[in-house]
Amino acid sequence: MIADLFAESRTLTLDPGAMLLGGFALGVAPALLEGVAAIAAAAPFRQMATPGGRRMSVAMTNCGAAGWVTDAAGYRYATADPLSGRPWPAMPPAFRDLARRAATAAGFAGFDPDACLVNLYRPGARMAPHQDIDERDMGEPIVSVSLGLSATFLWGGAARGDPKRRLRIDHGDVLVWGGPARRTFHGIAPLAAGTQPDTGETRINLTFRRAL
DNA sequence: AAGTATCT
DNA sequence: CGTT
Numbered sequence: 241m242i243a244d245l246f247a248e249s250r251t252l253t254l255d256p257g258a259m260l261l262g263g264f265a266l267g268v269a270p271a272l273l274e275g276v277a278a279i280a281a282a283a284p285f286r287q288m289a290t291p292g293g294r295r296m297s298v299a300m301t302n303c304g305a306a307g308w309v310t311d312a313a314g315y316r317y318a319t320a321d322p323l324s325g326r327p328w329p330a331m332p333p334a335f336r337d338l339a340r341r342a343a344t345a346a347g348f349a350g351f352d353p354d355a356c357l358v359n360l361y362r363p364g365a366r367m368a369p370h371q372d373i374d375e376r377d378m379g380e381p382i383v384s385v386s387l388g389l390s391a392t393f394l395w396g397g398a399a400r401g402d403p404k405r406r407l408r409i410d411h412g413d414v415l416v417w418g419g420p421a422r423r424t425f426h427g428i429a430p431l432a433a434g435t436q437p438d439t440g441e442t443r444i445n446l447t448f449r450r451a452l
Numbered sequence: 453a454a455g456t457a458t459c460t
Numbered sequence: 461c462g463t464t
Contacts, residue, residue: 294455
């Protein structure tokens with residue numbers, strides 16, 4: 241059946257423990273973007289500094305009990321926004337629900353994120369390949385939601401120098417990785433300029449983690 | 453090094 | 461290469 245073939249083509253296994261769920265978040269994308277606006281009103285996007293002193297091209301904020309931060313002191317999770325001293329905005333129920341459903345679809349039932357890093361990419365913004373290794377329990381997966389402008393996702397291997405696959409990720413796509421793929425090096429190529437109906441000239445990424 | 457520059 |  242054509243519909244089944246289409247549905248099949250929307251899911252791609254990258255490696256054992258790593259899946260691209262094409263369009264998985266499309267239906268809730270408007271609700272997610274409303275949530276992002278509310279979060280940014282309370283905890284504005286800001287370009288953090290790496291421990292090496294370079295300003296990141298991606299602007300970030302967080303919601304949930306913990307938020308990922310970086311500054312001269314290093315990479316870590318913080319329960320308060322360093323800009324305001326107040327707790328990060330609560331994780332909207334629609335965020336948590338989407339993350340849990342995506343994790344379950346990828347074989348990680350029971351995922352309960354306590355942190356959501358919100359990344360804002362403008363044209364030229366990028367994320368150099370890295371591992372997500374600041375979380376306490378590496379047995380918990382990562383759920384990454386793409387909204388707005390399409391991007392090129394770089395999917396590497398267990399070592400920094402491993403070759404990277406280049407995957408186009410579009411509005412509503414969700415990537416989930418865990419288990420044997422949990423420490424895979426990954427990144428985002430410099431964002432190409434463009435316009436998208438829901439987010440204008442930007443890409444928004446929501447990355448859900450169990451941090452604490 | 454979740455950063456960049458520079459060379460083959 | 462270096463406010464890792």
